[in-house]
Amino acid sequence: MSDFFYLIAQQTINGVVMGCLYVMVALGLTLIYGVMNQINFAHADFVTLGGFAAYFFVKWMGGGYLLSILVAFLVGGCLGYLVNLMIFAPLRERGDELRPLIATIGVSVLLENGALIAFGPVPYQFDSPYDETIRLGKIFFTTQSLLVVIVASSSIAALYAFMKYTFIGKALRAIAQDRETAGLMGINQAFLIMLTIVIASAMAGMAGAMLGPILVLTPFAGASVIVKAFAIVIIGGFGNMAGTIIAGLLVGLIEAFTTQYLDSGVTDLVVFALLLIMLLVKPTGLIAEKKEENV
């Protein structure tokens, strides 16, 4: 087979690996938006702090890498719980659309710069024990990428099944469709919204733990991922899980191929140009939800 084919296959694999991580982060955003029409800007910092939690768990406590992913999951969940407790829950009662968004921007700036002061700007080398290279013909990938794809796709599948088949998932979808009616049906909104944020944030933390060994770990690691996650949720259609998954993989692939054929510096340019075009042409995203009032 020709080198061209291998190059395409190689970049497809790279794209899917990054895409999986993006989906894990973006799904959280879209879930939160689905149940309460809010964006959590601090989601980015859950990724970063999840990564650092995993790093220090391995480094200081001598824990295993796989266990550190679980630690990051828990740290992310706790952070999500706190943000809901301190920001979303009290502001929801005042019923303002933009205020919670502005507040979470504040939290995000605070966490990012707090992390900068605590950890410094120098990148941390987060070594995963899964660094063997697998070779298929001329295609290379590490066991870490394989791990990312397995963990990400199984957690995404679990989340999808949870939303689709469990009672709580059904209740969450009911809230997403019509909050007031769902409340009248005896669904405990406050609890379910809290649960959504905790699950979403835990996934973000977990993504951070897996991202660390692939990219470098800095206080800005999450910020670079979250802007793409924003692009993904909009391209996929806000609040739509399937659209988010497709768009996440798409952005991962676009990134891999622009790095190969254009320049790694312009990947953000391409992704955000796509986002703006999408917003102009079809603001409801690839798969439109039935809510149109935001567009």
Next chain:
Amino acid sequence: MSEQLSILKKIPNWVYYLVTIGLIIALPILLGGSAYWRSILITISLNIMLAMSLNLILGYTGQLHLGHSAFYGVGAYATTLLIKKAGFSFWLAVATSSLLAGIIGVLLAFFATRLKGHYLAIASMAFAIILHQILLNWGSMTSGPLGIYGIAPPPPIALFGLEIKFNNQVNLFYLISFVALISYIVLNNILKSPIGDTLRAIREDEVSAASLGINAKLWKVFSFGVGAMIAGLAGSFYPSFVGTLVPDAFAVIESFSYLAMVVVGGMGTMIGPIIGAVVLTLLPELLRSIGDARLLVYGLSLTLVVLFMPGGILQAIQLIKTKLIK
């Protein structure tokens, strides 16, 4: 309670303007010869322009715009490049680049006419990221992340037969605060005219505004255009003040700091963003002994204000005032 307040209201506008001009003239003299304080004064003037112009879009028109750093950056880079590469004179470059920033604001407004709330927030943020990336990647023009160095101060001007040079920071401060004052007067007059009511009507309820025959799209474009122009104007003076120009001065996080100034001072008021710009420029400087806490302060104050004092410092002042009068 209103006796004292009504006395304040009876003072004509020109008295306030005179006091402000007096304050502008006195400040560099009062603060002595410290170059450090002079550069802080200039930074405050620039931040006031940025906060006021963002407030027009955010506070008065109700558009959640997170890309203000882009307009600032356009003003700064366009001025520098027009002088360096196209041989423009300083003042022509300033005028051209603030106009250019205004045109780019109008372009972004096309998104604002189609999108609302969170969608606009992300679109405007994406806009600022794209501009930052262009500045980083267009190496032949902007020198990329290395930046442009050795930018000259504005050329001297002749006033009443006197030559005023801007290579000293006191004169530069007078110049920039004069521009800021003019921007304030322009914005204040716009917002006191029926246009101000139109913008507020769009902010409160776009559908009802439309039912009154208000062309919301047109006025959003207007608001973005004017806001971007003033931000671009501030940007025009930035390079000659700092002397260097790097893309990271216009990263998206800077938009968040202007947002913090507007919200912390008091969104949707003329004086609030000015208070916010002064407080949030001074506070990190006073905390410098702890370390570079600028963004930490912005993040914390933004969150606390939204949670506990949605009207910002202005609301706090008014609360204290009514309590004292009682």
